[in-house]
Amino acid sequence: MNSWSSWRKAAHRALYGPGGFYLRPEGPAGHFRTSVHASPLFAGALARLARAANLTRVVDVGAGRGELLVAMTRIDPDLRLHGVDVAACPDALPPCIGWSDTVPDGAPALLVANEWLDNVPVDIVEVDGKGTPRIVEVESGTGRERLGPEAADADAAWLNRWWPLKGAAPGTRAEIGAPRDEAWAAAVHRLGRGLAVAIDYGHDRDSRPPAGTLAGYRQGRAVDPVPDGTCDVTWHVAVDAVAAAGEAAGAHGTVLRTQREALRALGVEGTRPPYDLARSNPRAYLDALRDAGEAGELTARGGLGDFRWVVQGVGMDVPALLREA
Template sequence: MERALYGEDGFYRRGERPAEHFRTSVHASPRFAQAVARLLAEVDAALGHPPRLDLVDVGAGSGRLLALVLAAAGPDLAPRLAPTAVEIAPRPDGVPGAVAWRSDPPASVTGLVIANEWLDNVPLDVVEQTPDGPRAVLVDPPTGAETLGGPPPGDALDWLARWWPLRAPGDRAEIGGPRCAAWADVVGRLERGVAIAIDYAHTREARPAYGTLTGYRDGATVPPVPDGSCDVTAHVALDACAAAGERAGATATLLTTQRAALRGLGLAGTRPPVELAHRDPRGYVAALCAAGEDAELTDPGGLGGFGWLAQAVGAPLPAQISTASP
C-alpha cells in the first residue's frame, strides 16, 4: 500500500488528484470551504486573534480548500492568515501564492489543522482471523492475489486487542496503529489550536467484520490491487486516533459526524420559501442551489456520514461544533 500510493511511481506521488477519482466535500460545493472559514474565525477568536494564524491542510490534493478559504476570509483575518498545504505531489498551477506548499506538516501550529480524507490513505496492514489466531494478509502487487502469512507483530496484536478484536475465522481487521501515530504527530505539533480529521470512519462497537479495503479509479470502485493504478483506501478507526491524540497532548476531544458539524456551522439545507420566488427570483434560485449543496454535504448516507474527530490543545473546541451530536 505504501509503494502503491507513495512510491516512486505511486498513485499520489505522480500527481493524481482525488477529485479525478472520487467525489470529495471540497469539490462537491464551495459551501464546505465557507463552513471551514467560519470554523477558522471561531478558532481565531478563541486564540485571541494572534498576529499569525496558521491554517494547515494535510493531504491538500489540488489546494482547492485553502484557495476557497482564503477567498472567504474577511479583511480582519486575511492579512494574518498563513495557509499551508501538506502534500507529497508537486504544487499544481493556480494555487494562490500565499499558500505554502510542503511535504510534511509545520513543526509548530497556532490555528487550525484540517485533514480531510487523509487518514484513510495512511498505509496499514490487514489481518485475517484463523483457528490459530490472526495472520497477516499478503498480496501480490501486480495481480492482487492474496495469501495468508505469519502472525502480526506484538504492537499490532496489542492494537487489535484494544480496538478491533477478531472473533470468528475469516473475520478481517485493518490495523490502524500507523494512522494513530500519524494523527498523534499532527496533534503534537499544535502549540495552540484545533485539529480536525474528516474521513470514512467506524467505532469499536461497529467494526465491519470483513474490513473496508477499497480501490477507486475514475469515479468507480475497483479491486484494491496495490500496483499504483488506483487509490487504495480503508475506513478509519477514529476512536483509536482520538485516544492517540489525547496521549499526544489534546486537552479536548469531540467525535461527531459531518452532518452534525456542518449543521452547527450553518449548512442547514433548508428549502427557501416559495414566496421568495415571486419577490426575488434570482435570490430564490441561489438559495435553492445552496440548499441542494448543503443537502449533499450533510446526507447521512453519503458525505454527511463521514466522521469528524476534533481535538484541541490550549484552546476550547469551537462552540459551533462542540454541541453537535452524531
C-alpha cells in the same frame, strides 16, 4: 514485476512510490469526489470554525492540489493558509498559500485532515482456521492474497486494545490502525496550539466491520483494490483509536461528530428557500436553492453526512458550537 508483501507495504509503494497514484498529474480529484469538490459550503464551514476559535491560520494536511485552500481564499481572504502533501506544490496555487511536505511548526492554527488518514496504509489481518489472526499478504500486480505470519508484538497489542478478535470466526478481518494513530499524533504534536480536525469515513469499537473496509477507486468508480499504482487503495479509519492517539500527544476535549452534525452546527443547513423569494428576487432564490442542494449532499445520510469528525483542542478548548452540537 509482481511481488508479495503485506498490504501496508504494497499500498505505500502503490500510492506514494515512484509513479504512485497520489503523485500522478491529475491528482485525487481526477478519481473521486470529496466534500471539498461537492461545494464551497464545506470550505465556508471550516472558515467559520477557524474564526469561532479565534484562529487566523489554516493548515490542510493531505491537501491534494490545494482545492480546499483555494476555496477558503475566496471565502475569507484574511486567513493565512498552508497546504501539506507529498505531492509538489501545484503550479497554479496562489502565491499567498504556503506549501510543504510536513506539518509546519509555528503560529496557532486550525489543522484540517480531510480524507487524509484513510490513505495512510495499514496492514490487514484475517483469522485463520485455528482462530489465529494472521497478516494478509498481497501480490502487487494482481491483488491476489494469502495468509502470512501471525500478528505479533505491537500489532497484536493494537488489535487487543482496539479491534479484539478473540473468539472471532475464521475469515473475520481487522485492520491495524496504528500507522494512522502515529500520523495523527505527530500532526497534533507539531501543531503546538490550535484545533485539530480529522474528517473521514470511519468506525468505532461498536461498529467495526467484520469483513474489513479495504476498497479501491479509479475515475469515480469502485474497482478491485490492486496495489499497482493505477487506483486509490483505502480503508476506513478507527476514529476512537485516532482520538486516543491525539490525546496522548497533548490534545484534549475531544468531540466526535458525524459530518451531518458538525456542518449543521457550523451553519450548513440545507433548508429550501421560501417560494415567495422566487417572485421578489429570482436570482437570490436560485442561489439559495443551489446552496440547499449542495448542503443536502454534504450532510446526506448514507453519504458524505456519515463521515466522522474528530475535533480536538491543542492548548485551547473546542468551540462551544461543536461541543454542544
